[in-house]
Amino acid sequence: MALPSSARVVIIGGGAVGASALYHLAKAGWTDCVLLEKNELTAGSTWHAAGNVPTFSSSWSIMNMQRYSAELYRGLGAAVDYPMNYHVTGSVRLGHTKERLQEFKRVVGMGRYQGMDLDILGPDEIRSRYPFVQTHDLVGALYDPYDGDIDPAQLTQALAKGARAMGAHIERFCPVTGVRRERGEWVLNTPQGEIRCEIVVNAAGYYAREVGRMFGRDLPMMVMSHQYMLFDTIPELEAWTKEVGHKLPLLRDVDSSYYLRQEKNGFNLGPYEGNCRAHWATPDDPFPQDFSFQLFPDDLERLEWHIADAMARVPLLEKAALTKVINGPIPYAPDGNPLIGPMPGVPNAFEACVFTFGICQAGGAGKVLAEWVTEGATEWDMWSCDPRRFTGFEDEDYCVKKGMEVYGHEYAIHFPHHAWPEGRMKKLGAVHDRTAALGAQFGPYNGWERALWYARPGDDVSEAAQRTWDREGPWFGAVKAECEAVRDAAGILDLPGFSRFRVTGPGTVAWLGEQITGKVPSVDRLGLAYFADDKGRIVTEMSVARVAEDEVVLITAATAQSHDKEWLLRHLAPGLVLADETLDWSTQILTGPKSREILAAVSDADLAKGWLTWQRATVAGRPAVLMRVSFAGELGWEIHSRVADTPAIWDAVMAAGAPLGLKPFGMFALNSLRIEKGYRAWKGDLSTDYTVLQGGLERFVDWAKPAFRGKAALEAEKQRGVMKRFCTLVIEAGEQDPPYMSTIWNGEEVVGELTSGYWGHRVGACIGLGMLKAGLNVPGTKVEVEIFGVRYPAVVQADQPLWDAKNERIRA
Known part of the structure; x- marks a missing residue:
């Protein structure tokens, strides 16, 4: 069959992910879709993939995606009438430390909330699942009955067969050699001719960067090289398998960084070594024109430690003969997650590529990609994989360093106060030298280095000290003092990198009024604005400063820069102009009861102007914009200044505030301060997993407006009743604060989840923000919050802030 001259969607890349995207588009009724593969299906990373299918993830969205894949694969062979080798063996994930077992318990809670019966095994129970393992130095394990392995080629062919049966088209040996935009369509050049399409998808695996260009x-x-080793038949294993009638569960020794899987009656050992190797990253190792069905030379020397450790863990492995080494390319994004979603800055183009674990994620990725294309949004909030989480500063050096860091720590625990060291110092604020000299310990926000906390003499600032789930790490006392300074005197927080967009042109305010759920503020006023999608779900939150009749400045999170810019541009009315001014400005938060006195000493501003106003003024003789808001929940201002003017302003404020008790504070303190006020955090409390009404944001909805995006959906939801709503809990927690997606229990029923949890230093309590069934969301209701497998008593609070309930301090 010849290449069609046109299609609604063209997918570039014929691995498991591309085939899944085609299959799910066809299932959604979009059958006029074509997949182009430069070689044979599976020729990239798919053909040499080990084929493991775990559901385990510490990310809620990625766990959803992997769970969906496992469910899909169990019935796929029968659904499309294609033979598949899919072994659901379960897995045992070993834990050597208390911290590792805490991670397991957190994931078990998330998995049970998604309907999976995961379990924790004690050291004496591990051998009942895996009789050949040494357990003398283990504290426990996680058992996942849904884990297993699948033949990647069969999986891809099954998805391809299913897609073809529904009417989709696959063209093999048909590379895309160029693209152009013509009359609102994409035109793709191939050796077989041109094909026009409305939408294009880059699913090109480790070729995705070449296609993207x-x-x-x-x-x-x-691109990393990843090796796994196949070992020959072991008579004892063969006899055991024949006796019990099934394979061993997949074993992962995550603290030693490898997996060990039964392969027929031998083993497959796959390490993730710290002394890893990047490929195609230097002039001496250029990217190849074609690497289809090829491998790198064996390089076992760097795996010696892991091989020896695996043999000590499972002595049976010592009896096996090594028969084959697979050393193939695996693509890595800087955070190890794939790219699934809109291609930033490119119309009608999407990405479904850079999959480090493409086999276990392919099924879910196809579902997510199809939703992006056909509905413009996904069922689950997929920020963890959204290409717009990267903003363009990630040069090749950064990508290589971060990719190697992620690979070498593939099984690492991601602790809440730990900042990974590679790829740092990419973007420095105007007063970075000053904050560093004061003891700032930094963390990156969209590449911008911000102070997390300020170490005092004697505080342990080592990276090892950050690796704990416990609340009272070395930062705790310092953060407490920072919060108390904000409460009793004043604090200053340097915030480089706020995303800032200026929109101008006739009709700007009318346009913005249709984009947000609430009112556009009047001239010289500020407001908090929420953007909903067509389903009424929370897309983003921005501060709006009304500059003139038809001019607004929109300020949003540093990490939201590409996401929010793309959203605004996609919906921008003709004739309006959007300017990204992010790099031109810097921001400092000056807040606390003495902040007015401090600012009066260095500024000519009218400091009697009330809450939610803004004004132009000078500070230390330099021009600035003062915004009367405070995410910390105290009297305060945001001082917005041009980057060149910021050091002088910082110095003057610090000098004026020194005798009044002013202290610099960091992001950990801000998190504590904001959670006491019930202020939401983006992509935690505020995400497309929740509607505006579920988020407790009805006060930001102007029902009287004739139209705004999501209005019909929100009106319908209000009429039928909101099933769950935002809540604030005070929790009698132990030594750890609750992580994201900790479950809320009422008796033996899960009735909600936390979206934020942290210690409030002003109120002296552990606070949780989250979602709770509407019937239980009543002040005084007693529930329990599960934190690392233990349920702690919690009480639902009134619908007002725990700190300064009447906002008297913030309005002072």
Whole structure:
């Protein structure tokens, strides 16, 4: 069959992910879709993939995606009438430390909330699942009955067969050699001719960067070499398998960083070594024109430690003969997650690529990609994989360093106060030298280095000290003092990198009024604005400063820069102009009861102007914009200044505040302060997993407006009743604060989840923000919050802040 001249969607890349995207588009009724593969299906990373299918993830969205894949694969062979080798063996994930077992318990809670019966095994129970393992130095394990392995080629062919049966088209040996935009369509050049399409999807695996360049897009990615080893039949294992009638569960020794899987009656050992190797990242090792069905030379020396450790853990492995080594390319994004979603800055283009674990994620990725294309939004909030989480600063050096860091720590625990060291100092604020000299311990926000906390003499600032789930790490006393300074005197927080967009042109305010759920503030006023999608779900939150009749400045999170800019541009009315001024400005938060006195000493501003106003003024003789808001929940201002003017302003404020008790504070303190006020955090409390009404944001909805995006959906939800709502809990927690997606229990029923949890230093309590069934969301209701497998008593609070309930301090 010849290449069609046109299609609604063209997918570039014929691995498991591309085939899944085609299959799910066809299932959604979009059958006029074509997949183009430069070689044979599976020729990239798919053909040499080990084929493991775990559901385990510490990310709620990625766990959803992997769970969906496992469910899909169990019935796929029968659904499309294609033979598949899919072994659901379960897995045992070993834990050597208390911290590792805490991670397991957190994931078990998340998995049970998603309907999976995961379990924790004690040391004496592990051998009942895996009789050949040494357990003398273990504290426990996680058992996942849904884990297993699948043949990647069969999986891809099954998805391809299912897609073809529904009417989709696959063209093999048909590379895309160029693209152009013509009359609102994409035109793709191939050796078989041109094909026009409305929408294009880059699913090109480790070729995705080359494909992206055709669209003017430089993907943040690199390529690692990953080795796994196949061992020959072991008579004892063969006899055991025949006796019990099934394979061993997949064993992962995550603290030693490898997996060990039964392969027929031998083993497959796959390490993730710290002394890893990047490929195609230097002039001496250029990217190849074609690497289809090829491997790198064996390089076992760097795996010696892991091989020896695996043999000590499972002595049976020592009896096996090594028969084959697979050393193939695996793409990595800087955070190890794939790219699934809109291609930033490119119309009608999407990405579904850079999959480090493409086999276990392919099924879910196809579902997510199809939703993006056909509905413009996904069922689950997929920020963890959204290409717009990267903003363009991620150069090749950064991508290589971060990719190697992620690979070498593939099984690492992601502790809440730990900042990974590679790829740092990419963007420094105007007063970075000053904050560093004061003891700032930094963390990156969209590449911008911000102070997390300020170490005092004697505080342990080592990276090892950050690796704990406990609340009272070395930062705790310092953060407490920072919060108390904000409460009793004043604090200053340097916030480089706020995303800032100026929109101008006739009709700006009318346009913005249709984009947000609430009112546009009047001239010289500020407001908090929420953007909903067509389903009424929370897309983003921005501060709006009304500059003139038809001019607004929109300020949003540093990490939201590409996401929010793309959203605004996609919906921008003709004739309006959007300017990204992020790099031109810097911001400091000055807040606390003495902040007015401090500012009066260095500024000519009218400091009697009330809450939610803004004004132009000078500070230390330099021009600035003062915004009367405070995410910390105290009297305060945001001082917005041009980057060149910021050091002088910082110095003057610090000098004026020194005799009044002014202290610099960091992001950990801000988190504590904001959670006491019930202020939401983006992509935690505020995400498309929740509607505006579920988020407790009805006061930001102007029902009287004739139209705004999501209005019909929100009106319908209000009429039928909101099933769950935002809540604030005070929790009698132990030594740890609750992590994201900790479950809320009422008796033996899960009735909600936490979206934020932290210690409030002003109120002296552990606070949780989250979602709770509406019937239980009544002040005084007693529930329990599960934190690392233990349920702690919690009480639902009134619908007002725990700190300064009447906002008297913030309005002072």
